[in-house]
Amino acid sequence: MEIMAEHEMIFSNEILLKNLMAEHGTELKRIAYLYVKDYSLAEDIIQEVFISCYHHLNTFRQESSYKTWLIRITVNKSKDTLRKWSFRNLIPKNDIEPTLLEIDTPETNAVSVAEKKELIRNVMKLPIKLREVIILFYYKELSVQEMCEVLQLSESTIKTRLFRARGKLKASLERSGFHG
Missing domain, CATH: 1.10.10.10 (Winged helix-like DNA-binding domain superfamily/Winged helix DNA-binding domain)
Incomplete structure (x- = not known):
């Protein structure tokens, strides 16, 4: 019985993630790009954002909208990228x-x-x-x-x-x- 409930939760989380990606992916990519000024790096950040989102869907407390939550994750991941030594010193800005x-x-x-x-x-x-x-x-x-x-x-x-x-x-x- 528990295995069935767990599979249903995973399935519903996957559907929710796909919907969030479709609804907010482009907007979040623009936000990431505004921070890092590199299109491919922005795409990498968005992948990290949605991976993090998926892993934390069950702990989302509904205190804000999914949009606000995803923007916060995107901003934090973008800032983390900017702080990385390799980004500041090795990656040329386009x-x-x-x-x-x-x-x-x-x-x-x-x-x-x-x-x-x-x-x-x-x-x-x-x-x-x-x-x-x-x-x-x-x-x-x-x-x-x-x-x-x-x-x-x-x-x-x-x-x-x-x-x-x-x-x-x-x-x-x-x-x-x-x-x-």
């Missing part, structure tokens, strides 16, 4: 691929392609602590509270980083002649 960051909304459609690329280049130049809040807030449309959960930081820290990131981004865009 040129940024702005098309990975583009989101089809009425606002972004109104901005020209050249301006989008300039904006993305300037976001990617921000220090990681500032870049991540811009990405999560504007590109992933997470609330400040969701960002607190994902980054495991206080609300005041998130708000301070958003304020600083906006200021740095505005200054760098003005220097580059951005008119958006």
